[in-house]
Amino acid sequence: MPTYEYQCENCGHEFEQFQSITARPLRKCPNCKKNSLNRLIGSGAAVIFKGNGFYETDYRSESYKNDQKKEKESADKKTATKDKKEKTKDKKPGTKSKDKKKPA
Numbered sequence: 001m002p003t004y005e006y007q008c009e010n011c012g013h014e015f016e017q018f019q020s021i022t023a024r025p026l027r028k029c030p031n032c033k034k035n036s037l038n039r040l041i042g043s044g045a046a047v048i049f050k051g052n053g054f055y056e057t058d059y060r061s062e063s064y065k066n067d068q069k070k071e072k073e074s075a076d077k078k079t080a081t082k083d084k085k086e087k088t089k090d091k092k093p094g095t096k097s098k099d100k101k102k103p104a
């Protein structure tokens, strides 16, 4: 007879239960008497620990992103001053061509 692990979604109660394979999975929690039991398959708890690892990786990549942002910001500053010069340049011929059209 295999041992099944159960966890209650309601109160978090965990326990092991000997059951035959043909037996129906339990639903009722012996702790809080609610039908909120989950049968755990394999090492379900290991997934939770893996989740913590993901958080650390995210944190690291976040600081990496910040470094990239700094580089991009300094690059944006250069292009911003360049754009300003081109804009003032473009404005003058733009008004001139408008004045040219008016008399015609």
Ligand SMILES: [Zn+2]
Pocket (backbone or CB within 6 Å): 008, 009, 010, 011, 012, 013, 029, 030, 031, 032, 033, 034
């Ligand atoms: Zn419970």
